Amino acid sequence: MSATILDGREYATAIRQELTDLAIQRNAEVGYTITLAIVVVREPNAATVNASDIYTRQLQRTAQSIGIDCRIVDLPLTITLEEFRVALHDLNEDKQIHGIIVQLPLPPHIDREVLLDTIKPERDVDGVGSFNAGSLFLNLPARVSATCAAVMEVLDRAAIPLDGKRVIIVGASTIVGKPLMLMLLQRHATVSVCHIYTQDLSLFTQQADILIVAVGKPGLITSTMVRPGAVVIDVGINVLPDGTVVGDVDFTAVREIAGAITPVPGGVGPLTNLMVIRQTLTTLDNVVFL
Numbered sequence: 329m330s331a332t333i334l335d336g337r338e339y340a341t342a343i344r345q346e347l348t349d350l351a352i353q354r355n356a357e358v359g360y361t362i363t364l365a366i367v368v369v370r371e372p373n374a375a376t377v378n379a380s381d382i383y384t385r386q387l388q389r390t391a392q393s394i395g396i397d398c399r400i401v402d403l404p405l406t407i408t409l410e411e412f413r414v415a416l417h418d419l420n421e422d423k424q425i426h427g428i429i430v431q432l433p434l435p436p437h438i439d440r441e442v443l444l445d446t447i448k449p450e451r452d453v454d455g456v457g458s459f460n461a462g463s464l465f466l467n468l469p470a471r472v473s474a475t476c477a478a479v480m481e482v483l484d485r486a487a488i489p490l491d492g493k494r495v496i497i498v499g500a501s502t503i504v505g506k507p508l509m510l511m512l513l514q515r516h517a518t519v520s521v522c523h524i525y526t527q528d529l530s531l532f533t534q535q536a537d538i539l540i541v542a543v544g545k546p547g548l549i550t551s552t553m554v555r556p557g558a559v560v561i562d563v564g565i566n567v568l569p570d571g572t573v574v575g576d577v578d579f580t581a582v583r584e585i586a587g588a589i590t591p592v593p594g595g596v597g598p599l600t601n602l603m604v605i606r607q608t609l610t611t612l613d614n615v616v617f618l
């Protein structure tokens with residue numbers, strides 16, 4: 329029997345409406361239009377459009393459609409770390425800015441960790457700084473990776489129970505695999521994380537009640553690697569030479585085995601920007617930043 333398709337676009341429609349209502353309420357509370365800053369490092373007047381430009385435009389459109397402002401901060405490729413940190417300090421001090429996102433990748437001379445830790449933790453709406461990473465580790469209120477929040481949102485909207493479930497995450501990056509492990513542990517799942525050195529990956533994936541894949545390798549997960557009836561969440565985004573976008577899971581074959589599965593595109597992806605906006609609109613209560 330074919331799996332239930334977990335339709336991220338359908339969930340996104342409902343979340344967009346919820347966030348639009350929240351934006352009206354929050355803008356009225358603060359007395360101005362809440363603003364998300366997107367910091368982009370690029371060649372001035374570059375002729376080509378890259379993935380980061382496309383993401384920036386999508387995020388800007390989403391923010392504006394929900395009723396918050398977006399400020400694009402363009403910085404040159406030659407910017408020094410200190411100049412970059414001053415630009416972030418200015419955004420930290422701007423009362424209208426409630427969220428800051430720095431588009432990656434950064435030029436090689438910029439120390440990513442030092443730079444990202446310049447963002448005030450409450451405004452770190454993609455959970456990239458060490459304060460939020462530490463807070464998540466300690467089960468304290470935290471800004472989290474928007475991609476991980478999107479995965480949790482798909483699981484919750486689909487009413488998939490997590491307590492005591494065996495979750496296998498394939499991919500151990502600091503932006504997806506590792507924070508997701510902590511978020512699922514907080515929800516009482518039993519979590520294993522696989523990575524490039526994992527031997528016999530299928531031994532792990534076949535045990536999963538819930539299999540989450542975030543690697544960036546098309547076709548990595550085949551139907552024989554999935555337990556019948558499992559929930560499969562595909563975070564991967566891969567552009568094939570012919571321009572087709574696919575995930576890390578062989579969707580056509582695995583949907584015949586799985587109980588539920590996210591498509592790519594149209595699964596986790598449509599929710600990621602919305603999670604950035606949600607974290608821009610919400611406050612972290614009871615947290616004192618020193």
Ligand code: NAP
Pocket residue numbers: 475478498499500501502503504505522523524525526529542543544545548563564565566596597600
């Ligand atoms: P990343 O930083 O490159 O991390 C990839 C992870 O996969 C690493 O932990 C790596 O292991 C592991 N890995 C590589 N080959 C493997 C293999 N053959 N078997 C098992 N594990 C393997 O990538 P990322 O930033 O986490 O992104 C992962 C994917 O998610 C990409 O396709 C990206 O485009 C997509 N993504 C989607 C969204 C969204 O909104 N849907 C957002 C962010 C990312 P090691 O740690 O040992 O190197």
